[in-house]
Amino acid sequence: MYFKHYLYFIAVTLSILSQTSRANNIDDNQTFDTAIQFNAQPANCVALTQGRKCFARIKFYWKVEQADNICLVRKDNNYLIQCWKNINEVSTSIEFESDKKVVYQLIQQQTRQAIAETTVNVSWVHKSTPRKRRWRLF
Amino acid sequence: MKNNPWLKTLSLCCLLIALITSAVASANESSEQQSANENQQDDFTWQMMIGASVVYDPSIFKGVEDEDFSDYLGLSIVFDVYYKGFFIQANKRRASGLYSGAELGYQIESNEQWGLDILTKAYIGSYSPSDLIEQQDKPIPTMEGLGTRQSADGLALRYSYYGEQSVLSIDFASTGINSSVGGWLIESFYSKLIPYRNWDIYYGVGLTYYSSDIVDHYIGIDADEVSPVRAEYHASGAFLAQFEINALYPLSENWTLNAGIIQNFYSNKITDSPLVAHANLTQALIGFVYVF
Numbered sequence: 001m002y003f004k005h006y007l008y009f010i011a012v013t014l015s016i017l018s019q020t021s022r023a024n025n026i027d028d029n030q031t032f033d034t035a036i037q038f039n040a041q042p043a044n045c046v047a048l049t050q051g052r053k054c055f056a057r058i059k060f061y062w063k064v065e066q067a068d069n070i071c072l073v074r075k076d077n078n079y080l081i082q083c084w085k086n087i088n089e090v091s092t093s094i095e096f097e098s099d100k101k102v103v104y105q106l107i108q109q110q111t112r113q114a115i116a117e118t119t120v121n122v123s124w125v126h127k128s129t130p131r132k133r134r135w136r137l138f
Numbered sequence: 139m140k141n142n143p144w145l146k147t148l149s150l151c152c153l154l155i156a157l158i159t160s161a162v163a164s165a166n167e168s169s170e171q172q173s174a175n176e177n178q179q180d181d182f183t184w185q186m187m188i189g190a191s192v193v194y195d196p197s198i199f200k201g202v203e204d205e206d207f208s209d210y211l212g213l214s215i216v217f218d219v220y221y222k223g224f225f226i227q228a229n230k231r232r233a234s235g236l237y238s239g240a241e242l243g244y245q246i247e248s249n250e251q252w253g254l255d256i257l258t259k260a261y262i263g264s265y266s267p268s269d270l271i272e273q274q275d276k277p278i279p280t281m282e283g284l285g286t287r288q289s290a291d292g293l294a295l296r297y298s299y300y301g302e303q304s305v306l307s308i309d310f311a312s313t314g315i316n317s318s319v320g321g322w323l324i325e326s327f328y329s330k331l332i333p334y335r336n337w338d339i340y341y342g343v344g345l346t347y348y349s350s351d352i353v354d355h356y357i358g359i360d361a362d363e364v365s366p367v368r369a370e371y372h373a374s375g376a377f378l379a380q381f382e383i384n385a386l387y388p389l390s391e392n393w394t395l396n397a398g399i400i401q402n403f404y405s406n407k408i409t410d411s412p413l414v415a416h417a418n419l420t421q422a423l424i425g426f427v428y429v430f
Contacts, residue, residue: 046388055335
């Protein structure tokens with residue numbers, strides 16, 4: 001039983017990853033159905049210094065017109081975050097950790113197509129400088 | 139005030155050695171290193187910050203206490219500039235009232251392992267006993283009739299050793315060249331950054347040695363200043379040890395939250411003065427800084 005689930009998970013993952021990988025290579029400026037709601041909050045993560053990793057708890061919300069089997073994937077490394085079956089609205093959250101912007105996609109399992117994407121940007125307060133210095137409070 | 143000609147000579151020698159060292163180092167550089175240094179030193183960078191904070195910064199002196207709300211409020215404007223090795227920067231009180239502590243200097247050498255700067259800064263701020271008396275509700279007998287103590291502006295060589303997320307720096311400073319306070323000091327400080335998620339947490343340990351001229355200037359009592367509550371006092375060199383923790387957190391692309399606490403321990407030569415009330419002092423602050 002568990003083995004079947006495991007195989008199913010592997011198969012779905014591999015198919016989605018190959019699809020998203022191909023999609024990335026073919027078309028980075030693809031357009032999506034505007035009726036699909038997909039957003040991340042906060043959409044911007046602020047680090048203290050340029051080049052440093054930024055950490056945040058990101059809340060995703062997505063809603064499609066009809067219930068479907070949909071997966072949430074990180075686009076740059078095709079990391080599968082989570083899949084849902086026969087559902088049209090989801091709210092979920094993840095731990096974000098990156099030094100550059102990350103694009104997330106919703107993938108429809110049946111068609112293996114990206115149906116929506118959203119971006120979490122990374123910005124900073126202090127620009128990176130090669131000059132090293134000490135830092136004192138008083 | 140005591141100006142020691144020997145110290146001035148020593149300081150000028152230090153300055154001369156620094157310039158010669160710089161020239162020799164430059165001459166010995168390979169073209170590759172030179173190119174890398176030039177690329178780094180061509181950079182013009184600047185940063186301006188304004189900050190507001192709640193500060194707990196008690197005085198070391200007898201009878202001087204924080205009384206008004208304004209005593210606990212710190213406002214600051216910080217302007218850092220770097221151009222071709224020359225810099226103006228503020229290392230102290232970055233998150234609170236920056237009334238002094240700005241450093242003007244030149245970066246003689248800077249590489250991955252160590253750096254050498256020549257700089258000038260006010261190592262100890264001035265204070266006016268008459269102003270302190272005026273600001274307090276209660277009289278301060280130990281301060282009555284004393285003249286203003288000028289700030290100890292020092293010319294220094296700063297050696298910095300860079301470790302993994304840490305800096306050890308040592309200032310060798312003479313205050314006899316560009317201020318009326320003769321003397322010298324060695325200020326060492328080690329700080330270690332320990333990042334935690336978006337927080338920058340700095341742990342710092344400092345040890346400073348002040349020569350007798352400096353200690354005498356600030357907390358010494360000369361024969362003509364003796365009073366019934368103020369015996370003559372002359373000190374030899376003294377130490378200040380410091381331990382600090384401070385933390386920064388980014389609130390947005392322009393705002394940071396800064397907080398910290400520092401514990402100061404003064405050696406006997408300071409605490410034995412009739413003017414001084416505390417052997418150790420705790421300073422703390424929490425505030426917001428706007429970064430342009």
